[in-house]
Amino acid sequence: MPFEWAFLMDALQAERDQGITIDVSHIHFRTPVREYVLIDAPGHREFLKNMVTGAAQADAAVLVVDAREGMQEQTKRHSYLLHLLGIRQVIVAINKMDLVSLAQNRFQKLSKDVRHYLSELGLDLQHTQIIPVSARDGDNIVTRSIRMDWYEGPTLAESLDGIQQPVSVLEMPLRFPVQDVYKFDERRIVAGRIETGQIRVGDTLMFSPSNKTARVASIEAWNARIQPVAARAGQSIGITLDEQLFIERGEVASLVANPPTLSNVFRGRLFWLGHAPLKVGNRYKMKLCTAEYTVEVQEIERIIDVNDLGMRESQEVERNAVAEVVLRARGLIALDPFDYNMLTGRFVLVEDYDIVGGGLISMEGYADQRPTGIKSSNIFMVEHRVPESDRWRMNGHRGGILWMTGLSGAGKSTLAFSLEHYLFQRGYQVSVLDGDNVRHGLCSDLGFSPEDRVENIRRVGHAAVLFARAGFLVITAFISPYRADRDRVRMLAPGLFHEIFIEADLETCEQRDPKGLYAKARRGEIDEFTGVSAPYEPPKLAELQVDTMAHSIEECLAKLTDYVSRTFVVTK
Amino acid sequence: MEHLDIIESQTIYILREAFNKIDKLAILWSLGKDSNALLWMVRKAFFGHVPFPVVHIDTGKKFPEMYKFRERYTNDWQLDLKVGTCPPVEEMDPTLPPAARSAARKTAGLKAMIDREGFAGLLVGIRRDEEGTRAKERVFSPRGEQNTWNFRDQPPEFWDQFKTDFGPGTHLRVHPILHWTEIDIWRYSKREHIPIVDLYFSHNGRRYRSLGDQDITFPVASAAATIDEVIDELQHTKVAERSGRAMDHESEDAFERLRADGYM
Numbered sequence: 001m002p003f004e005w006a007f008l009m010d011a012l013q014a015e016r017d018q019g020i021t022i023d024v025s026h027i028h029f030r031t032p033v034r035e036y037v038l039i040d041a042p043g044h045r046e047f048l049k050n051m052v053t054g055a056a057q058a059d060a061a062v063l064v065v066d067a068r069e070g071m072q073e074q075t076k077r078h079s080y081l082l083h084l085l086g087i088r089q090v091i092v093a094i095n096k097m098d099l100v101s102l103a104q105n106r107f108q109k110l111s112k113d114v115r116h117y118l119s120e121l122g123l124d125l126q127h128t129q130i131i132p133v134s135a136r137d138g139d140n141i142v143t144r145s146i147r148m149d150w151y152e153g154p155t156l157a158e159s160l161d162g163i164q165q166p167v168s169v170l171e172m173p174l175r176f177p178v179q180d181v182y183k184f185d186e187r188r189i190v191a192g193r194i195e196t197g198q199i200r201v202g203d204t205l206m207f208s209p210s211n212k213t214a215r216v217a218s219i220e221a222w223n224a225r226i227q228p229v230a231a232r233a234g235q236s237i238g239i240t241l242d243e244q245l246f247i248e249r250g251e252v253a254s255l256v257a258n259p260p261t262l263s264n265v266f267r268g269r270l271f272w273l274g275h276a277p278l279k280v281g282n283r284y285k286m287k288l289c290t291a292e293y294t295v296e297v298q299e300i301e302r303i304i305d306v307n308d309l310g311m312r313e314s315q316e317v318e319r320n321a322v323a324e325v326v327l328r329a330r331g332l333i334a335l336d337p338f339d340y341n342m343l344t345g346r347f348v349l350v351e352d353y354d355i356v357g358g359g360l361i362s363m364e365g366y367a368d369q370r371p372t373g374i375k376s377s378n379i380f381m382v383e384h385r386v387p388e389s390d391r392w393r394m395n396g397h398r399g400g401i402l403w404m405t406g407l408s409g410a411g412k413s414t415l416a417f418s419l420e421h422y423l424f425q426r427g428y429q430v431s432v433l434d435g436d437n438v439r440h441g442l443c444s445d446l447g448f449s450p451e452d453r454v455e456n457i458r459r460v461g462h463a464a465v466l467f468a469r470a471g472f473l474v475i476t477a478f479i480s481p482y483r484a485d486r487d488r489v490r491m492l493a494p495g496l497f498h499e500i501f502i503e504a505d506l507e508t509c510e511q512r513d514p515k516g517l518y519a520k521a522r523r524g525e526i527d528e529f530t531g532v533s534a535p536y537e538p539p540k541l542a543e544l545q546v547d548t549m550a551h552s553i554e555e556c557l558a559k560l561t562d563y564v565s566r567t568f569v570v571t572k
Numbered sequence: 573m574e575h576l577d578i579i580e581s582q583t584i585y586i587l588r589e590a591f592n593k594i595d596k597l598a599i600l601w602s603l604g605k606d607s608n609a610l611l612w613m614v615r616k617a618f619f620g621h622v623p624f625p626v627v628h629i630d631t632g633k634k635f636p637e638m639y640k641f642r643e644r645y646t647n648d649w650q651l652d653l654k655v656g657t658c659p660p661v662e663e664m665d666p667t668l669p670p671a672a673r674s675a676a677r678k679t680a681g682l683k684a685m686i687d688r689e690g691f692a693g694l695l696v697g698i699r700r701d702e703e704g705t706r707a708k709e710r711v712f713s714p715r716g717e718q719n720t721w722n723f724r725d726q727p728p729e730f731w732d733q734f735k736t737d738f739g740p741g742t743h744l745r746v747h748p749i750l751h752w753t754e755i756d757i758w759r760y761s762k763r764e765h766i767p768i769v770d771l772y773f774s775h776n777g778r779r780y781r782s783l784g785d786q787d788i789t790f791p792v793a794s795a796a797a798t799i800d801e802v803i804d805e806l807q808h809t810k811v812a813e814r815s816g817r818a819m820d821h822e823s824e825d826a827f828e829r830l831r832a833d834g835y836m
C-alpha cells in the first residue's frame with residue numbers, strides 16, 4: 001500500500017492493509033474559531049454499526065460523496081441515519097473532483113441530486129453547504145481551490161466554523177433518570193445525570209413510572225467549597241430527598257407539573273444492526289436512559305426504503321434496514337416522544353449480549369396512561385404517613401402480587417397453598433386469594449358469563465392490590481382466562497404485579513380432573529367451562545413460567561421460592 | 573457548562589454505569605497523571621468513597637518517586653490497594669521487539685491479577701488522543717477469554733448505552749476518560765489540585781511526558797517546571813505524548829499487537 005492520508009486515522013494494520021476504515025476514530029484539531037473532535041466513521045455497509053457509533057456522538061456531519069459515483073445507496077443510507085440520529089447540520093463534500101476534470105457541470109448535477117434527497121428527508125437546506133473538493137490535493141479544504149475558481153462558496157474549514165452550537169437543553173422540562181441509589185454513609189443519595197431542565201433544592205420531584213413524590217433536601221457534592229443549591233442539564237449529580245422513598249435505577253424524576261408520558265405501548269422508528277432479523281413476536285431487552293424493560297414486537301408497520309424513501313410491508317427487519325414498529329412492554333414505561341425530548345425519547349434494543357438496534361419514540365395514536373387524580377387520592381396520604389419502603393424494610397421483603405394463571409387442574413391452588421406455607425414458615429407476610437374461596441364471599445353474586453368473569457377478576461385485582469400495598473405478598477389462584485383482564489390488574493399496580501403462568505395442557509388437566517369438572521363439562525353439565533367451552537388465553541409476557549407437566553410439585557415449588565427470594569427480599 | 577465540567581460529568585456518568593452494572597469491578601492505578609485524575613473523579617462520583625479495589629500492576633521497574641507516591645495516597649485516600657506482580661521478561665513472546673516484550677510483562681501481570689481476583693470489569697485511564705488504536709476504543713470494551721481485544725468487530729455504542737451484558741468468561745475494560753486529551757488532564761489537575769508525581773516536571777532541562785517503566789521510558793527535553801508551564805508547553809508542542817515510550821516506535825504494529833493481546 002502506498003502512503004495514504006487516511007493512515008492518520010486508519011490506525012489498525014488491517015485497515016491499512018485493505019485501505020478501508022473498519023472502525024471509528026477520534027482526532028482533535030483546532031481552527032482559529034474553536035476546537036474540534038473529528039470523528040472518522042467508516043463508509044462500508046458491513047460497518048454500519050461503527051458508523052452509528054461515531055455519528056451518534058456528533059453535533060454536525062460532513063458527508064463525503066465520490067464525484068464519480070454520486071449519491072449511491074450507501075450515501076443515502078448514511079444521510080438517512082444522520083437524520084434519524086437527530087443531526088440537522090450536514091455539510092456535503094463532493095470529493096475527488098480531480099477525477100471528473102474539476103468540472104462545474106458535474107458538481108452542479110451532483111449538488112442537485114444531494115439537495116433533492118436531503119430535502120425529501122426534511123432537512124433545512126438553507127444551512128447545508130455543498131462543497132467541491134479534492135481531498136488528496138487540498139482543494140477547498142482549508143485553502144480555496146484555484147483550479148475550481150467557478151466555485152464561490154466557503155471552504156470546508158470555513159463551513160465547519162459556521163456550524164452552530166447545539167441548542168440548550170436547560171429550558172426543557174426536567175428529566176432526571178435515576179442511575180443508582182448510594183448508601184456509602186449516613187446519606188441516601190439518589191444519583192444520576194440531569195438530561196434536560198434543572199433541579200433546585202426544595203423542588204418537589206415526581207418519580208415515574210412509580211408516581212411517588214418527594215422534595216429535594218440537598219444536592220450533594222464532594223470536595224466543593226459551597227454546597228450547591230441548583231443543578232442543571234448535563235450535570236452528573238446526587239441528591240437527597242426529604243422522605244425515604246423506595247426508588248430504584250430506571251425511575252425518571254420530573255417536576256409534578258410536567259411528567260413524562262406513561263405507556264406500555266409505543267411506536268419506534270428504528271435502525272436494525274442485529275445479525276438475526278427483527279420479527280413480530282420477538283422479545284428484546286429495551287434500554288431507555290437508565291431504565292430496562294422487556295418489550296415484544298407487536299407489529300412491523302413498514303420498512304423504509306432508503307433509496308427512494310418509499311415504504312414497504314414486511315414481516316421482518318433485516319440487518320442495516322430502517323423500519324417503523326410497534327413495541328409493547330409488560331408494565332408502564334416512562335418515556336417522551338422523540339420530537340418532544342430527544343434525550344428521553346430514544347431507546348436501544350438488546351438481544352443476548354449485544355445492542356442490536358436503536359429507535360426513536362412516537363406516541364402517535366397511543367394515549368398517555370398516567371393515572372389521573374392520583375395526586376389527590378388516599379393512596380398518597382397513606383404513603384406519606386407510612387412509606388411503602390418502611391413496610392418493606394420491616395417485613396424484610398417487598399409487597400407484591402404473584403398472580404397465578406392457568407387452566408383448571410393445572411396446579412394453581414396446590415402450588416399457591418404450598419408456597420404460602422413455605423413462605424409463612426420463613427417469616428413472610430403472605431396470603432392466598434383463591435378462586436373458590438372468593439366466590440363464596442366477595443364475588444358470591446357473580447356467575448361464569450364473560451361479563452361476570454371480567455367483574456370477578458376486577459374485584460379480586462383490587463383486593464390483591466390493597467393487600468400488596470399493605471406490604472403483603474399476595475398469591476392469587478384464579479384461572480383468569482382473559483389476557484386483557486390480567487393486563488388490567490397489572491395496570492392497577494405495574495410495579496407490584498407478577499404474572500406466573502402455571503402451565504399444563506388441556507389433555508393433562510383433563511386427565512387429572514381432581515374435581516371431576518372436565519367430565520361434567522364434557523357431558524354438557526357446566527356451561528362456559530374454560531378450555532372446553534370457553535377460551536383460555538395464555539400469557540405472552542409472564543414474569544415466570546412453571547411447567548407442571550414436566551416437573552414435580554417440589555420442583556415447581558423450588559422454582560417459585562427461588563423467584564420470590566430473588567425478587568422480593570429487601571435487606572434491612 | 574464549561575468544557576472541563578462537561579467531560580468530567582461524562583466520566584462520572586460512565587463510572588456510575590460501570591459500578592451499577594459490573595459486579596466485581598476494580599480500577600487500574602498506574603500512578604500516572606491520567607489514572608490519578610480518574611481516581612479523583614471516582615471519589616467525586618461516589619461522594620468521597622472509592623467503593624472497589626485499586627489495582628497497581630507493579631513491574632518492579634517503576635521510579636522510586638512513584639512508589640513513594642503510591643504509599644502516601646493509598647493511605648490518604650483509604651484505598652483498598654491490590655498490587656500485582658509481573659513474570660520475568662524471558663517468559664514473554666520472543667517475537668516481540670525488546671521494549672514491547674518488556675511491556676508485555678504488564679499484560680501478563682494484569683491477566684494473573686484478573687484470574688486471581690475474578691474481576692469482571694476494570695476501569696482503565698486510557699485516552700483516545702494518546703495513540704491510534706486507542707482512538708478506536710469503545711468506552712465499554714469487551715475482552716475475550718484470554719483478555720484479547722477483538723478490534724475487528726466491536727459492539728455498537730451510542731446514546732450512552734454501553735455494552736453491559738456479556739457472556740461467561742469475558743470481562744470488560746471500561747474507559748471513563750477516553751474522551752479527554754492530554755491538556756484536558758493537566759488543566760483539570762490544576763483546577764482540582766490533584767497530586768502529581770514530580771517526574772512530570774522539568775529537572776535539568778528534561779521531564780517525562782508519560783510515565784512507564786524506568787527501562788523503556790525516556791524523558792523529553794523541556795523547561796516546564798510547573799503545571800502552568802506544562803500546559804503552556806502543550807499548547808505549542810508538536811512532539812507526541814508517547815514519544816518517550818520505546819515500545820510505540822519499534823515497529824509499525826508492535827503496539828497494536830500488544831493491545832490486541834490485552835495491554836491497556
Ligand SMILES: Nc1nc2c(ncn2[C@@H]2O[C@H](COP(=O)(O)OP(=O)(O)OP(=O)(O)O)[C@@H](O)[C@H]2O)c(=O)[nH]1
Pocket residue numbers: 004005006019020021022041042043044064095096097098099133134135136137
Ligand atoms: N484522486 C483522488 N483520490 C482521492 C481523493 N481523496 C481520497 N482519494 C483516494 O480514495 C481512496 C479512499 O480514501 P479513504 O480516505 O480511505 O476513503 P474513506 O471514505 O475514508 O473510506 P472508508 O473509510 O473505508 O469508507 C484512497 O486511495 C485515497 O487516496 C481525491 O480527492 N482525489
Ligand SMILES: [Mg+2]
Pocket residue numbers: 006020021040041042043
Ligand atoms: Mg476512512
